[in-house]
Amino acid sequence: VYQVFESVAKKYDVMNDSMTLGIHRVWKDIFVHKMNPSPGTLLLDVAGGTGDIAFRFINYVRSARERQLQRKLKNHQNLSWQEISKSYQEDQFKSLGDSQVVVCDINKEMLKVGKQKAEHLGYCEGLSWVLGNAEELPFDDDKFDVYTIAFGIRNVTRIDLALEEAYRVLKPGGRFLCLEFSRVSNPLLSRLYDLYSFQVIPVLGEVIAGDWKSYQYLVESIRRFPPQEEFKAMIEDAGFFKVDYQNLNSGIVAIHSGFKL
Amino acid sequence: LRCQLCPPQRALQASAMVRTISGEQKEPFASSSRQQFDSHPADGQPQQEPQGPRPSYTGQGGQESEDYESEEQLQHRILTAALEFVPEHGWTAEAIAEGAKTLGLSAAAAGMFHSDGSELVLHFVSQCNTKLSELLEQEQNRVQLGEAEKKPTEQFLRDAVEARLRMLIPYIDKWPQAVSILLLPRNIPSSLTLLTSMIDDIWHYAGDQSTDFNWYTRRAVLTGIYNTTELVMMQDSSPDFQDTWRFLKNRVADAMDMGNTAHQVRATGEAVVQGLMGAAVTVSNAETSWASR
Numbered sequence: 001v002y003q004v005f006e007s008v009a010k011k012y013d014v015m016n017d018s019m020t021l022g023i024h025r026v027w028k029d030i031f032v033h034k035m036n037p038s039p040g041t042l043l044l045d046v047a048g049g050t051g052d053i054a055f056r057f058i059n060y061v062r063s064a065r066e067r068q069l070q071r072k073l074k075n076h077q078n079l080s081w082q083e084i085s086k087s088y089q090e091d092q093f094k095s096l097g098d099s100q101v102v103v104c105d106i107n108k109e110m111l112k113v114g115k116q117k118a119e120h121l122g123y124c125e126g127l128s129w130v131l132g133n134a135e136e137l138p139f140d141d142d143k144f145d146v147y148t149i150a151f152g153i154r155n156v157t158r159i160d161l162a163l164e165e166a167y168r169v170l171k172p173g174g175r176f177l178c179l180e181f182s183r184v185s186n187p188l189l190s191r192l193y194d195l196y197s198f199q200v201i202p203v204l205g206e207v208i209a210g211d212w213k214s215y216q217y218l219v220e221s222i223r224r225f226p227p228q229e230e231f232k233a234m235i236e237d238a239g240f241f242k243v244d245y246q247n248l249n250s251g252i253v254a255i256h257s258g259f260k261l
Numbered sequence: 262l263r264c265q266l267c268p269p270q271r272a273l274q275a276s277a278m279v280r281t282i283s284g285e286q287k288e289p290f291a292s293s294s295r296q297q298f299d300s301h302p303a304d305g306q307p308q309q310e311p312q313g314p315r316p317s318y319t320g321q322g323g324q325e326s327e328d329y330e331s332e333e334q335l336q337h338r339i340l341t342a343a344l345e346f347v348p349e350h351g352w353t354a355e356a357i358a359e360g361a362k363t364l365g366l367s368a369a370a371a372g373m374f375h376s377d378g379s380e381l382v383l384h385f386v387s388q389c390n391t392k393l394s395e396l397l398e399q400e401q402n403r404v405q406l407g408e409a410e411k412k413p414t415e416q417f418l419r420d421a422v423e424a425r426l427r428m429l430i431p432y433i434d435k436w437p438q439a440v441s442i443l444l445l446p447r448n449i450p451s452s453l454t455l456l457t458s459m460i461d462d463i464w465h466y467a468g469d470q471s472t473d474f475n476w477y478t479r480r481a482v483l484t485g486i487y488n489t490t491e492l493v494m495m496q497d498s499s500p501d502f503q504d505t506w507r508f509l510k511n512r513v514a515d516a517m518d519m520g521n522t523a524h525q526v527r528a529t530g531e532a533v534v535q536g537l538m539g540a541a542v543t544v545s546n547a548e549t550s551w552a553s554r
Contacts (some may be wrong), residue, residue: 036376038358038368055437068355145367173366241332242373259373261335261366 009109011209012050013117014208018204019215027253028150032056034246034255036147039097040066043121044144044169046162047152049110051127052119054101058126065097096126102144104132105248118162135161137249139169146170150179154225165240176240182247182254189250199220270333336373340384344432351435352378352442379448382439386452389428390459396424397466419513421463422487423506426494430502437495460484482519486506486512 016024032053039061044052085188086196098252103150111129118127132138134149134156147166166176185191197219205215226234228245231254240258247254330338343360350356354376357366363492374380403409412420429436443452460483489512495506 012275034372036354037374038355041368127527145369171369172363172372173361173368175367175369175372202412237316257372261332261370 001213003047007137009049009107012110012113013052015205015209015215019201019209023249026054027248028178029071030053030248031148031150031177031255032060034257035060035148035175035177037061037064037070037099037146039099041099041145042097043101043146043148044104044137044139045101046104046137046147046149046166047106047155048103048131048148048150049105049107049114050104051114051123053148053150054103054114055118055121055123057097057101058096058123059124061099062094065095065099068097069158100126100128102128102139104130104134104137106131106133108154129257133151135165135170141168142171144171144174145168146175146177148177149177151181153180154221160238163235163240167239167260174259174260176232176235176256176258176260178235180231180254180256181222181225181246182231182251183249185247189252193252205228205230233257310402314484315504319494336380337367337384339370339373340381341388343381344385347381347432347435351434352382352439353379357381377445379445381444382442383430383448385439386455387442389425390455390462392428392478393421394462397421397462399467404534415513417467417516418463418483418486418516419509421466422483422490422509425459425487426490426509429491429494440491440495445497456484456487460487482516486516 007179035055035057037060040060043054043057045051045057048054075145103111103114103178104115108131112132113131119125130138134152135158147170149162149166153162154157163176170176184193201219202212202215206212209215219226225231228247228251232245235256235258238258239260241261243258245254245256264326339357339361341360342363343357346359350359354371354374356378357374357380358371361370362368400409404411432439442448457480460480463483464479469476471479484510490505490509491509494502497505499505
């Protein structure tokens with residue numbers, strides 16, 4: 001797994017766009033919308049290499065925070081101007097409202113690309129980059145509000161260990177969210193999808209990234225991943241409650257969600 | 262520490278847990294409003310017997326007490342805790358997140374509910390209806406024991422509606438938002454069920470035994486009175502909502518009158534018919550006697 005992503009790191013984003021025809025952006029947007037994070041949330045994004053989820057989270061929390069501040073102002077309209085300016089000063093330095101993202105990845109190259117992207121796009125506060133293995137996270141128990149893993153869990157050798165680690169590091173009430181390729185239920189779509197995956201994607205991989213094998217591996221790992229209901233059962237086995245999934249594009253991608261209660 | 266449960270064991274405990282919980286639910290209609298919460302298998306410690314644990318809090322610590330209750334109970338607790346944040350945040354997911362935080366859970370637990378706060382409003386309405394039923398039950402007991410006089414229907418209805426509407430007072434600023442949420446197409450089945458069963462309750466305790474068409478007219482009339490009074494209350498700024506209670510009194514009086522008027526109309530109709538019959542008989546008698554002359 002490590003070598004696959006070492007070679008893939010630099011071209012990761014470009015390949016994502018070409019393989020999914022840009023729809024992966026929409027999937028990730030829907031994913032963060034479903035999370036609906038409030039300001040002050042501590043997020044752990046595992047296998048989040050190039051930071052897509054992390055950046056979206058920060059944007060979301062920033063606008064949520066702005067709305068929150070505006071609402072507070074509206075409620076305070078009968079305060080004196082001195083009190084209002086005092087409250088400005090308190091809130092000014094918290095444009096994110098204490099929210100934080102920790103991006104964890106097994107691969108240094110992916111993290112490097114992610115850090116560069118962050119600088120390039122201007123994300124400076126609220127981000128941390130940590131090297132770590134999803135099966136054995138370098139964090140304490142009961143730390144995070146939300147644990148996300150987007151298109152990463154199918155690459156984990158022992159999925160059950162990763163789920164248990166997710167359970168461990170989440171606070172009580174915390175949420176597990178997983179965005180991953182899954183089983184397509186519609187038979188017609190399934191045939192088209194298979195055709196596209198096995199014929200087109202490795203070719204794109206060769207043309208754009210110069211790497212046929214890695215993308216062959218990618219497509220095969222998607223097929224090997226358990227279908228929605230089975231994955232849901234695995235999540236429940238790890239101890240999560242209210243486990244549910246939502247199919248996007250009739251099963252090409254699914255969002256699984258569970259709570260540690 | 263949580264132990265891993267194997268699926269067959271979990272299924273057994275799930276059915277046991279659901280049995281215990283459903284036995285504790287007072288109002289049957291409250292569970293119908295929970296139709297969006299599917300009955301997920303509840304969890305418990307593996308050492309428990311399959312009888313189903315009672316929600317006791319003498320467990321190994323504050324944290325463990327969550328094991329003894331089902332997901333639904335926890336959701337109810339979160340929603341109840343969230344109610345105190347409604348005046349500040351409105352009927353929203355933020356209020357639910359704040360409620361979860363007071364219970365020691367992460368704010369992400371609010372993700373269990375819909376992001377528009379529907380469940381919070383429905384939970385509150387259901388809670389109010391339960392409280393109303395309890396109040397009416399207690400009153401009925403007092404009357405049966407002879408400690409209180411049985412109220413005339415008009416006053417009974419007035420007091421019941423006023424008691425129910427007074428429960429809205431702490432949230433009255435954000436109540437228009439709640440009404441709009443209740444009217445969302447997705448929520449209409451649930452909110453309608455809650456409304457009709459509340460009206461049903463009131464008439465039941467008012468002593469309504471009718472099984473004919475009157476049942477429908479009475480329900481419709483009282484629903485109309487309740488809804489209009491609620492609307493008046495939302496824009497009432499008089500001290501202690503006096504204007505609202507006066508409006509309520511007038512509407513209930515109107516409804517009573519309407520009943521009387523209908524009765525009177527019928528009585529008058531009957532009288533008119535009898536008069537005509539009498540006149541017809543007199544005329545025919547007169548004709549007979551004239552013919553025999």
